[in-house]
C-alpha cells in the first residue's frame with residue numbers, strides 16, 4: 001500500500017500533444033527570453049487527474065521543473081485565445097512565485113503587468129504610474145516584449161557606394 005503515498009507521477013508534455021498550448025507557450029517563452037534571459041524556456045508538465053473527463057492536469061513549469069499555482073484550464077486547449085490567456089496566466093504565476101519577483105515588469109513604471117485582451121489580442125497590461133498619475137496602458141502583445149528592447153548594436157563602418 002505504500003504506493004498510496006508516493007508522489008503522483010509527473011511527466012513532461014511532449015510537443016504536439018496540445019498544439020495551441022505549445023503555440024501559446026512559445027509566445028510566452030519569447031517574452032521570458034528577452035526579460036529574464038538567464039531562465040531556460042518554460043515547459044508543460046502533466047500530472048494525473050482526479051477528475052473524470054480530464055485526461056491529466058497540465059502546469060506551466062520553469063525549465064528546472066518547478067511550478068506554482070493553478071492547473072491550466074483544460075477547456076482552454078482547443079481555442080487559441082483561451083489557450084494563450086490560460087498559459088500566460090499560469091506562466092506568470094509560476095515565474096512570479098518560484099522566482100519571487102514580479103514578471104513581466106513594465107520598464108516605464110516598474111510594475112508587474114498582467115495579461116489582458118486588447119484590440120483582439122492578448123497583451124501585457126500595466127496599471128500605470130500612481131505617483132505621476134499616469135494612466136493604465138498596454139505595453140505590448142504577449143510574445144512581443146522583444147519589440148520594446150533595443151539591443152546595443154555593434155558599430156558598423158558602412159561604406160555605401
Ligand SMILES: [Zn+2]
Pocket residue numbers: 106107108109110111126127128129137
Ligand atoms: Zn507601465
